[in-house]
Amino acid sequence: MKRRRTSAMALAVAALVTGTGATAPTPTPRPTPTATQMDGTLQILTYRGYAEYGGVSPKANWVGSFEKETGCRLARLDAVDTPADLAARATTGDYDVITAGPTLAADLIARKQVQPIDPAKVGGYDDLSGRFRDMAKVSGKVYGVPYLWGYHEFVYDLGKVKGESLGQAFDSDRIALRDNPLTIADAALADTTVKDPYELSEEQFERAVTLLEQRKGRTYWKKPIELVKGFATGTLDYAEATPYYRLLLQKAGLPVKTVPTTARTGWLDSWMLGANLPDTTCAYRWLTWMTASGAQRDA
Incomplete structure (x- = not known):
């Protein structure tokens, strides 16, 4: 299993480098x-x-x-x-x-x-x-x-957890969340009574923040390579990601799926x-x- 995950990480990293243009940078005028x-x-x-x-x-x-x-x-x-x-x-x-x-x-x-x-x-x-x-x-x-x-989605390791709801994802210590203010809106969606994560009442906002703060050891990622490493090495069960990174992980052979939700957050x-x-x-x-x-x- 460790060897398979190591190979998967190598494939995912290679695809990530290619997909993000981290090879020779695009030449620009001086x-x-x-x-x-x-x-x-x-x-x-x-x-x-x-x-x-x-x-x-x-x-x-x-x-x-x-x-x-x-x-x-x-x-x-x-x-x-x-x-x-x-x-x-x-x-x-x-x-x-x-x-x-x-x-x-x-x-x-x-x-x-x-x-x-x-x-x-x-x-x-x-x-x-x-x-x-x-x-x-x-x-x-x-x-x-x-x-x-674009929009966010939550992914999970099919071989470790069932990933049936956002509530389960946010209850986990082994989750990587994006280091972004929009994550508060994602946390709010774990509350099934929230209809609009961008128009929260004070009470709903406090519940979302509390949900984020209740697990101090969580990972907050800034670069997608952190997601790749987390799933490839088996240290993550869940992650806040985007469809592109989910497909990247799946292409590398990692057993990740999307947590079903009734709504998602996005950005323009x-x-x-x-x-x-x-x-x-x-x-x-x-x-x-x-x-x-x-x-x-x-x-």
Whole structure:
């Protein structure tokens, strides 16, 4: 069993490295410290895989197509792997366009590090899901253009536990939870009386926090490699994950399945404009380009 799990870990790690682009990084133009939108250049911060330059695969090069078709140029493209890395860089205020999830987006808006977006200048904006568009609004103003979304699911080791409910998962010491505020909403869903994990009463919120605090030895993961190691070495019975990482573990031969639930939490990453952008012409061209079905399909 130990040998089989070790082999599974090797396979999963190899797939994880390939899937997250942790091989040779995508080449980007040399940063230009004085670059501004006024000279037709952009400085962009996003997740790895959201804006590709063809470094991993020549077929994944929608950035090059954008430059060729619009005449705008990326003077700087910083791609990171985790929300923590993204947040650390985003708060410097050095970027023209940023990809942000709900937590970071709210922080950037509060700090006035991003500016409202005029949706009339974003081609295809009205074709996006109305529900997604509303998620990027604050006080009636649009601050983000929806790009990619995802959701959490809980997985368990079929060879060790039955995994019949979220309640069982949260009662376990051998669970890895994501180090993210959204985990509070996931904990709230373990309470079957909760209908909306994003609109909790004070009592529901306290119960969710108590559920998270009652087991002090739990793992809170930031990088997915921690999930792979946990299941491959047999130290985890449950984990808060995403469909991609579940499929990765299953492909490696690990016996993991999804805990059945009636609801799941999710997030939406949106493109936002930096507050210090002197000329937004190329930034809006970028938003339009990344809103198109071709770019979203490639991503």
